[in-house]
Amino acid sequence: MPNIASILKAEISRVARKEVRAEIEILKKASALHRSSIADLRRQVRGLEKELRRVAKSSARSRLVDAPEASESGQARRFSATRLAGHREKLGLSAAAYGQLAGVSGQTIYNWEQGKGRPKPEQLQSLASVRALGRREVAEWLSAK
Structure with a gap:
């Protein structure tokens, strides 16, 4: 069992x-x-x-x-960081000197070239006027300051 x-x-x-x-x-x-x-x-x-x-x-x-902002003349203004850097190098200027021409600081120019910022429409106008200057005019303008 x-x-x-x-x-x-x-x-x-x-x-x-x-x-x-x-x-x-x-x-x-x-x-x-x-x-x-x-x-x-x-x-x-x-x-x-x-x-x-x-x-x-x-x-x-x-x-x-x-992106292109219209200027007073009705012409569109575009911004390119590489073109800004190329123009500054073409003129042989430091970022600070280029900033004086454009009415901004050298650090601002550097930031724009690095793509960390974009200029405001009124700054685009001043950049366009700087872009129209040649080496001699830039040298005269900087020596006058």
């Missing part, structure tokens, strides 16, 4: 395994549902990032188109 203790122990183990299996099935279903929703969210984030890049690119293009 089997031992009652071993039968009781076996039955308790069987019932415990059955309960654990049921709980694990619930957790597996919840885990699969969570993974599915995470994958959906990742796809949604990827789509939104793609849309954001597209919008940022189109807004950058529209800023370039809208």
Whole structure:
């Protein structure tokens, strides 16, 4: 005759395994549902990032188109950091000296050349007037100061 203790122990183990299996099935279903929703969210984030890049690119293009400010003569004024740096080098001037000509500080000229800032419309006017000057005129103007 089997031992009652071993039968009781076996039955308790069987019932415990059955309960654990049921709980694990619930957790597996919840885990699969969570993974599915995470994958959906990742796809949604990827789509939104793609849309954001597209919008940022189109807004950058529209800023370039809208960027030229109109002067009093009705002529559009555009600003290019590389052209500013090239003109300053062509004249052989320091940023401080070029800033004196344009009516701003040398640090401002440096920031504009580095792309850290953009000139205001009235500053664009003064830059345009400096751009019209040649080496001799700049040297005369700086020596007069």
